[in-house]
Amino acid sequence: MSASLTVPAVGAKRGFTWRPASVLPGFRTSLTITLLWLGIIVLGPLAVMLWFTAGMGWEAFLGTITTPRVLADLWISLRSALYASLANAVFGLLVAWVLTRYNFPGRRIADALVDLPFALPTAVAGIALSTLYAPDGWIGALLVPFGLQVAFQPAGIVVAMMFISLPFIVRTVQPVIEDLEPEQEEAAHLMGASALAIFIRISLPAILPALLTGFALAFARCLGEYGSIIFIAGNRPMVSEIVPVLIVQELDQFDYQGATAIGVLMLAVSFLLLLAINLLQAWVRKRHGG
Amino acid sequence: MSTEITISNVSRGFNGHTVLDNVNLTVRDGELLALLGPSGSGKTTLLRLIAGLDQPDSGSIAIGGTEATQAHPAARGVGFVFQHYALFRHMNVFENIAFPLRIRKTPKAEVNVKVTELLKLIQLETLAGRYPAQLSGGQRQRVALARALASQPRVLLLDEPFGALDAVVRRDLRRWLRQLHEEMHITTIFVTHDQEEAFDLADRIVIMNGGKICQQGAPIDIYQHPADVFVHEFLGESNHITGHAAGGIIFADAGFPVAEAANAPDGPAEIYVRPHHVLLRPRSNGGTGWVINRISATGAHARISVANASTTLEASMTVDALLASGLTDHMPVDITFAGGTVFPTADSQPLKLQVLKPRLAV
Numbered sequence: 001m002s003a004s005l006t007v008p009a010v011g012a013k014r015g016f017t018w019r020p021a022s023v024l025p026g027f028r029t030s031l032t033i034t035l036l037w038l039g040i041i042v043l044g045p046l047a048v049m050l051w052f053t054a055g056m057g058w059e060a061f062l063g064t065i066t067t068p069r070v071l072a073d074l075w076i077s078l079r080s081a082l083y084a085s086l087a088n089a090v091f092g093l094l095v096a097w098v099l100t101r102y103n104f105p106g107r108r109i110a111d112a113l114v115d116l117p118f119a120l121p122t123a124v125a126g127i128a129l130s131t132l133y134a135p136d137g138w139i140g141a142l143l144v145p146f147g148l149q150v151a152f153q154p155a156g157i158v159v160a161m162m163f164i165s166l167p168f169i170v171r172t173v174q175p176v177i178e179d180l181e182p183e184q185e186e187a188a189h190l191m192g193a194s195a196l197a198i199f200i201r202i203s204l205p206a207i208l209p210a211l212l213t214g215f216a217l218a219f220a221r222c223l224g225e226y227g228s229i230i231f232i233a234g235n236r237p238m239v240s241e242i243v244p245v246l247i248v249q250e251l252d253q254f255d256y257q258g259a260t261a262i263g264v265l266m267l268a269v270s271f272l273l274l275l276a277i278n279l280l281q282a283w284v285r286k287r288h289g290g
Numbered sequence: 291m292s293t294e295i296t297i298s299n300v301s302r303g304f305n306g307h308t309v310l311d312n313v314n315l316t317v318r319d320g321e322l323l324a325l326l327g328p329s330g331s332g333k334t335t336l337l338r339l340i341a342g343l344d345q346p347d348s349g350s351i352a353i354g355g356t357e358a359t360q361a362h363p364a365a366r367g368v369g370f371v372f373q374h375y376a377l378f379r380h381m382n383v384f385e386n387i388a389f390p391l392r393i394r395k396t397p398k399a400e401v402n403v404k405v406t407e408l409l410k411l412i413q414l415e416t417l418a419g420r421y422p423a424q425l426s427g428g429q430r431q432r433v434a435l436a437r438a439l440a441s442q443p444r445v446l447l448l449d450e451p452f453g454a455l456d457a458v459v460r461r462d463l464r465r466w467l468r469q470l471h472e473e474m475h476i477t478t479i480f481v482t483h484d485q486e487e488a489f490d491l492a493d494r495i496v497i498m499n500g501g502k503i504c505q506q507g508a509p510i511d512i513y514q515h516p517a518d519v520f521v522h523e524f525l526g527e528s529n530h531i532t533g534h535a536a537g538g539i540i541f542a543d544a545g546f547p548v549a550e551a552a553n554a555p556d557g558p559a560e561i562y563v564r565p566h567h568v569l570l571r572p573r574s575n576g577g578t579g580w581v582i583n584r585i586s587a588t589g590a591h592a593r594i595s596v597a598n599a600s601t602t603l604e605a606s607m608t609v610d611a612l613l614a615s616g617l618t619d620h621m622p623v624d625i626t627f628a629g630g631t632v633f634p635t636a637d638s639q640p641l642k643l644q645v646l647k648p649r650l651a652v
Contacts, residue, residue: 183376186343191390191441192364201389205380287380 046267053264056257064261072238073246074269076154080242081222084161085169089215092169093207099170100177114170117163122227129160130232152234157242160228165218172214176207209285216277223270292319293354293367293444293477295340300349302335309335311501312349320475322468324492326482328524332501333481334373337447340479341370354444366445369438369476373450375430377422383433384409384418390441408436411470428459435467439476448480452487464491485525489513497521516640519633522562529568529603531561540632540643544600549627549643554634563630563643568605570596571615573622582621585612596623 019027053061064070099111117125133140133151140151150156180203188198226244233240243266250259295317302310310332317323325333338344340351342363350359358366378386387408391401409415412432422430431451438446451467452460468491471478482488488495489509496506505517516522523530533542535554540561541547548561570582583595583602592612594605603625607615617623630643 181374181376183372183374184378187370187372187376187437188378188389188393190341190343190363190368190370191393192362193389193393197393202378 049260049263049267052257052260056261060257061261061264064258065265069237070243070246070262070265073241073243074265076157076238076240077223077242077244077266078269078273080154080157080161081219083158084165084222085215085219087158087162088166088169088218089211092166092214092218093173093211095166096170096173096177100174114167117165118167122164122225123231125163126160126228126231129163129228130156133159133232151232152240154233154240156232156234157229157240160232161222161225164225164228165221168217168221169211169214172217173207173210176210180206209281212277212281212284216274216281219277220270220274223266294319295354295445295477295479296352297336297340298350298352300336300339300346300351302332302339302344302346309501310339310346313501313503315496315503315506317477317479318494320477322471322478322480322491322493324480324482324488324495325498326485326488326495326524327498328483330500331498333498334449336498337449337479337481340366340445341368341447342366343370367441367443368445368447369441369443371431371434371438371446371448371451373453375422375434377430377433377437379422382419382421383414383425386422386433387436387440390437394441404440408440411439412436426459427455428463431455431463439474444477446476446478448478450482451480452482452484460487467491497524499524515642516562516631518640519560519562522631522633522640526564527604528562528564531563531601531603533559533561535559535632535634542601544598546598549630549632551632551641551643554632554641558635560633560635561630561643562633563603563627565593565604565606567627567629568596568603569626569628570594570605570607570617570623571626572617573624580623580625582617582619582623585617585619587612596625 056064095114099107099114130151131137133143133156135141135144135149135151137151140149143150148155150159184202184206185198188202193201224244226242226248229242230245233242233245235241235245237246243262247259247262247266250256250262295315297313297315297317300310300313301308313332313336315336325336327333335344339346340353342358342361346359350357352358353366353368378389381389384405387405388401391404396404405418406415409418412435414429414432414436417425417429422433425433435448435451452463455463464487480491492509494506495509495512497504497512499520505512505521507515512521513525516525522528531542531544531548533540533548535541535551535556535558537556538550538552538554539547540549540551540554540559542561548563570580573580579598580596581598583597585592585594587609590609591606592609594607594612594617596603596605605625627643632641632643634641
């Protein structure tokens with residue numbers, strides 16, 4: 001009889017468990033609140049969007065999202081977001097590296113500057129950027145002799161996206177660089193590895209999973225950006241117009257269903273891309289024995 | 291080829307704080323040498339200077355008769371095992387050990403042969419595909435050692451090699467490393483703060499304190515003839531008695547005579563006696579009021595705390611001897627000091643204590 005007392009009934013159940021043993025209570029409460037919160041804040045608006053779009057029927061939906069203008073704008077959005085995130089993956093990594101590895105006067109101020117794009121109203125950023133990069137602006141004027149124009153061109157979209165997505169890369173990569181063991185680099189140095197070989201074969205593989213996370217966050221942020229881009233892009237249909245601008249234009253014409261249909265397309269594409277990046281990241285993490 | 295290491299007048303400071311102060315040391319070819327000292331004594335800094343991970347402020351280092359002070363670490367032919375192993379976390383065991391070979395562009399077939407050989411040496415052939423995170427501390431240690439040996443170094447440097455391991459693993463690895471050294475005879479220097487480890491493993495011990503070398507020699511010599519008070523206190527427990535010398539007899543300030551030291555100049559003296567040199571027997575007659583406070587038997591040895599009105603001393607003996615002696619808690623006892631060291635304050639030369647003649651026994 002004592003045996004049945006020492007073995008709790010649930011102990012016999014194997015496989016799926018709602019939660020691993022923990023001394024902290026509150027499983028039911030916290031899960032309920034979590035699901036409610038996600039439902040109200042995230043799923044609710046998305047569901048309304050899908051519901052609203054569903055009302056227009058499959059034919060009309062396909063018709064709306066396959067117009068040349070929608071496809072061209074989608075391509076512009078994706079391409080610009082990719083360029084901006086790639087550029088930030090390189091330079092954001094560099095910024096994070098310098099901020100964590102070196103000590104220089106004003107390091108803390110530089111570190112605080114990284115967060116500014118988070119806080120600045122995006123419209124302000126857009127106006128500032130377009131002033132700066134306009135053909136008569138400080139930087140724009142320097143580019144004119146080379147026949148380059150950034151503001152009111154597709155390149156302007158990339159510049160705005162780079163500005164707003166920088167912190168995502170820096171802030172995800174920074175803690176990982178802080179945790180790198182300098183001893184690993186020293187060990188490789190002792191074995192005769194060059195500085196470049198140490199960075200590529202020892203440091204970078206350790207940073208890579210975090211860098212991919214940062215890239216995914218930055219990419220998603222770029223796709224969703226609207227406020228700063230409308231000021232700098234020029235918004236010429238099929239040339240320098242991003243999807244969110246198109247959606248707002250549809251709304252201006254009171255074509256709510258058209259707007260949500262494009263929104264759903266955008267949502268689906270973003271979701272698939274983020275899923276792909278997540279899978280890639282899981283693969284990298286596994287390969288590097290994380 | 292000889293791989294004697296000569297360190298001449300080496301000093302190193304960080305932020306105005308001297309870490310190594312004019313250190314001179316010769317490490318003999320094929321020797322297993324321990325750098326022993328408390329934390330902050332400069333032993334790891336010295337090891338890093340030999341490896342080339344750091345540069346001395348002044349002085350020079352020669353390896354195998356060649357000046358190496360400014361040489362690139364990789365050109366010195368040293369293998370280094372870091373305190374926390376510094377294994378490459380994203381590489382499996384095989385790739386970790388292969389890394390130094392791959393960096394040197396060793397042909398693939400040769401890499402396979404060598405790594406397999408090293409895996410056999412560290413007895414981890416079956417775990418070649420594991421990542422460092424999937425290994426125990428002792429296994430990681432061995433992988434780090436194999437990686438350091440892969441480039442066939444002339445000198446092997448180990449920084450606190452057993453520091454992060456539990457007691458049993460530590461003992462086994464120590465024996466294994468000793469055996470490995472007997473087979474390979476690579477000049478090896480290891481840093482430790484654990485005197486038992488140093489005594490167990492090393493051919494020769496160098497004791498460091500405050501950036502200087504206090505004493506060097508064979509383990510048994512150092513233990514028997516500590517050069518100064520620091521070394522005596524650092525190497526195991528000892529009873530410290532302040533006293534004075536008068537006519538070749540050393541007296542404790544508390545009044546009782548301790549032992550003879552014929553050459554001791556009259557004057558104040560610091561007396562150090564190891565617990566096993568404090569001999570106890572049940573009091574015969576008179577005596578000076580020593581009473582056993584407490585006996586604690588831990589395995590084969592017993593520790594006995596004994597006190598009189600002014601002084602408390604630690605004694606130790608085997609449990610067998612304790613049982614034969616009939617000593618029990620709170621028993622009045624007589625004490626004899628069978629050995630010890632006296633450091634006359636005026637003269638830094640330590641003197642060995644000798645047992646007092648029976649008429650003076652306390």
